[in-house]
Amino acid sequence: MVDFGIPIGAGIAFGLGALATGIAQSKIGAAGAGTIAEKPEMFGLMIILVAIPETLVILGFVVASMIMIMLV
Amino acid sequence: MEYAYVNARIKAMKSRLLDRTLLEQLINKPDIDSIITELEKTTYREELDRAGVLFSGINRIEVAIRNDLVKKFRTILNLIKGGESEQLISIILQRWDIQNIKTILRGKNIQENPSEILECLIPAGELDEAALTELVKQPDIKAVIDLLATWGIVYARPLALNFKEFTDTGDMVVLEYALDTFYYEDAISGVKAAESEDARILMKMIITEIDINNIKTVLRAIRDRIDVEEAKRYFINGSPDFHAGKLISMMKTGTIEGALKQLEKSPYEFITKIPKEYIAAEKISAFEKELEQYLIKKAISQFMGDPLSIAIPIAYIWAKYSEVTNIRVIARSIFMEVPEKELREALISV
Numbered sequence: 478m479v480d481f482g483i484p485i486g487a488g489i490a491f492g493l494g495a496l497a498t499g500i501a502q503s504k505i506g507a508a509g510a511g512t513i514a515e516k517p518e519m520f521g522l523m524i525i526l527v528a529i530p531e532t533l534v535i536l537g538f539v540v541a542s543m544i545m546i547m548l549v
Numbered sequence: 550m551e552y553a554y555v556n557a558r559i560k561a562m563k564s565r566l567l568d569r570t571l572l573e574q575l576i577n578k579p580d581i582d583s584i585i586t587e588l589e590k591t592t593y594r595e596e597l598d599r600a601g602v603l604f605s606g607i608n609r610i611e612v613a614i615r616n617d618l619v620k621k622f623r624t625i626l627n628l629i630k631g632g633e634s635e636q637l638i639s640i641i642l643q644r645w646d647i648q649n650i651k652t653i654l655r656g657k658n659i660q661e662n663p664s665e666i667l668e669c670l671i672p673a674g675e676l677d678e679a680a681l682t683e684l685v686k687q688p689d690i691k692a693v694i695d696l697l698a699t700w701g702i703v704y705a706r707p708l709a710l711n712f713k714e715f716t717d718t719g720d721m722v723v724l725e726y727a728l729d730t731f732y733y734e735d736a737i738s739g740v741k742a743a744e745s746e747d748a749r750i751l752m753k754m755i756i757t758e759i760d761i762n763n764i765k766t767v768l769r770a771i772r773d774r775i776d777v778e779e780a781k782r783y784f785i786n787g788s789p790d791f792h793a794g795k796l797i798s799m800m801k802t803g804t805i806e807g808a809l810k811q812l813e814k815s816p817y818e819f820i821t822k823i824p825k826e827y828i829a830a831e832k833i834s835a836f837e838k839e840l841e842q843y844l845i846k847k848a849i850s851q852f853m854g855d856p857l858s859i860a861i862p863i864a865y866i867w868a869k870y871s872e873v874t875n876i877r878v879i880a881r882s883i884f885m886e887v888p889e890k891e892l893r894e895a896l897i898s899v
Contacts, residue, residue, distance in 0.1 A: 504553045511557030516564075 483548045487541035494537020501530035550634045550747075556861040558628060562621065563852065563865055565592050566872050575879045576892060581606050584880055593617055608668070610880045615671055618873045622673045625862050633743050637751050637859055639675065640736045641866055646674030647732045649681055650697070650704055651725050657690045658721055676702070690715070690724075707731035726783045733759050737787045747859035750851070754863060757816075757847055760791045761840045764817060765833075767799045767808055772831045777801060790815065805831055819843065845871050845897055871897045 509523035571591070578584045588610065589597055596613035604612050622642060629635050649670045656666035663685045670685075672678045680700070687693045694712060698705035707727040715723045736755050740748045763784050770780035777800045784796050799808040805828050809821045820839050827835040848867035854860030875896050882892035 507551055507553035508557035511554040512561050515558050515561030519561075 480548075483544055487544040487548075490544060491534070491537045491541040494534045494540075498530045498534040501533070502527055505530065550629065550632055552857040552859075552861070555628045556856055559625065559861050559865045560852075560856075562624075563868060566868055567591060567876070572875055572879070572896075575876065576889065578883060581610065581880060581884055584883060585610060588613075588876070596620070607880055607884045611668065611877065614873045614876050618671060618869055619673050621869055622866065625865065629862065633745060634747060634859055634862075636739065637743065637747055638862055638866075640739050640751065640755075641863065642674045643732065643736070644674070645671050646676050646704065647728050649674065649676060650684075650693075650708075651728060653681070653684050653693055654690055654708075654724055655721060656685070657687070657693060703735065704728060704731065722783075729762065730785050733762075733785045733787055746855070750854065750858060750860050751863065754848060754851075756788050757844055759785045759788045760817065761844050763788065763791055763796055764799075764812070764820075764840060765837055767796055768805060768833050768836055770800060771803065771805055771808055772833055805833075817843070842897060 505527050509527050512519050513523055571587070575584055575587055578587060585597060588594070593613055596617045597609065600609045600612040600616065626635065626638060626642065629638055649672070652669050653666055655661075656663075656669070666685050667682060670681050672681055676684070684693055684696060687696055691712065694705055694708045698709060707730065708724055711723050711727040715721070733755065737752070740752045740755060766780065766783050769775075770783075777797055780800055781793065781797060784793050786793065795811070799811045802808050802811065809828070812818055812821055817840070820836050823835055823839060845867055849864050849871065851860040851864035852868070854864070878895045879892065881887075882895065887895075
C-alpha cells in the first residue's frame with residue numbers, strides 16, 4: 478500500500494510557504510508601488526524588499542525536498 | 550480599501566515636507582526674494598513658477614503654497630477614491646469649506662473687495678475655486694446664502710435659519726457658530742454611520758476638535774462676562790467627556806482659574822500650566838494657541854498609528870496644513886518686519 482502521508486506533508490510544507498509569500502508580497506508590492514510612484518529612486522530597494530518574503534517559499538521548498546528524500 | 554499603496558505614497562509625500570532646519574533657514578532670510586529662492590529648492594518650485602507668471606513678492610508665495618496645499622489634498626482624495634475612506638477624508642476636508650464660507654461672510658460683512666477675499670480662501674474642500682469665485686462675487690451675505698441654497702449646499706441651511714438673528718443683532722458670531730455646530734454635528738453623524746476602525750480613528754479627532762472649540766468658548770465667555778444661558782447656545786454637542794453639563798459647571802466657576810481647575814486630570818490639563826500672569830490678565834489667546842498646538846500635534850502623531858488605516862492620511866493633511874501655515878507666518882513676518890521672537894511664537898511647533 479502506497480503511503481500518501483509523506484507527499485501530502487511535502488505539499489503542505491511547500492504550499493503554505495508559497496501562500497504566505499503571496500500574502501506578504503501583495504502587501505509589500507502595493508506599498509512598493511506607492512513608494513516608487515512618489516520616489517522612483519527607491520526602485521532598487523523596493524525590488525529587494527519585495528523579494529525578501531521569497532525566503533518563506535524557498536524554506537518550504539527545502540523542507541518539502543527533505544520530506545521527499547525521506548520517501549526515496 | 551488598499552491602504553498599503555495609498556499610505557506608502559502618502560508617507561513618501563510626508564518625507565518631502567519641510568523639516569525644522571529648512572524652516573530655520575527661512576526664518577533667517579532677510580527678505581521675501583531670498584525666501585522664494587530657498588523655497589524654489591523644495592517641492593514648492595513648480596507652484597512658485599506657476600504663480601510667478603501673475604504674482605510677485607509675498608503674493609507669489611501665498612498663491613504658490615495655497616495651490617500646493619490644494620493639489621496635495623486633491624491627490625489624497627483621488628488616491629482613496631470610492632468607498633468609506635473617501636467619505637471620511639471628505640469630512641476632514643469640509644473644514645476648509647466652513648473656513649472659506651466664514652471668510653466670505655466676514656468679507657461681505659465689512660464690504661471687502663472680492664479679490665481681497667478670494668486671496669484668503671483655500672479651495673481644499675468640496676467648494677472648488679470656480680464656486681468660491683462665484684460666491685465672492687455676490688453683493689452681500691444674503692446673496693451668498695441664497696446662492697449656496699440654489700446649489701443645494703448643505704451649509705445654506707444653518708445660515709438661513711440664523712440669518713434673521715444675525716440681521717437683528719449684526720453679530721457675525723451667530724452665523725459662524727451656526728456653521729461650526731452644523732459641521733461638527735453632521736461630521737459626527739457621518740462618522741457614526743461608518744462603524745469601522747477608520748471611523749473610530751476619525752471620531753477621536755473630531756471629538757478633540759469639538760472639546761477644544763468648547764473650551765475656547767467657555768474661556769472667552771468667562772472673560773467677556775457672558776452669562777451661562779447665553780454661552781450655552783454656543784456649545785457644540787457630541788463630546789462624551791466635555792458635554793454641556795461639564796461645560797456649564799466650568800462656566801459657573803466664573804473665573805478662568807476656576808474653569809481651568811476643572812480641566813485637571815483631563816487630556817487638556819496642560820493648559821492649566823500656562824503662566825499665572827496670562828490667567829490674571831485673562832489673555833485667552835495664549836490658551837487658544839496651546840489648544841491649537843495640541844490638536845495639531847495629536848493629529849500629526851497619527852503617523853505613528855496603524856500604518857494600514859486612515860490615520861496616515863489624517864496625519865498628512867494636518868502636517869501639510871501646519872507646514873503651509875508656518876511658511877505663511879514666516880513670509881508675512883519677514884515682509885512686515887516682525888521681530889524674530891514674535892515670529893517664533895506665532896509658529897506651529899510640532
